[in-house]
Amino acid sequence: MRKAKRAAMTERAIQLNLQKLDSTARDSGMSVPDYLREVICRGWQAFYVIRDYAKPERTGGNIFLDLAKEDAQ
DSSP: TTTTTTTOOOOHHHHHHHHHHHHHHHTTOOOOHHHHHHHHHTSSSSSSSSSOOOOOOOOOOOOHHHHHHHOOO
């Protein structure tokens, strides 16, 4: 998103995004990997609190492989 706005990705911007990621995942009642997976699935470009999350059963350790399996179903 910062690239589209032509905003520089500074060290401070990275740290602020990581802090927001951590707090938003916590506020959503999710782990950071589960939160990131859901954000990717929803196609979001920013971090928002997720209130309607139902944790899917995962069989593998790779998020992208799990997503591909879900798409195939």
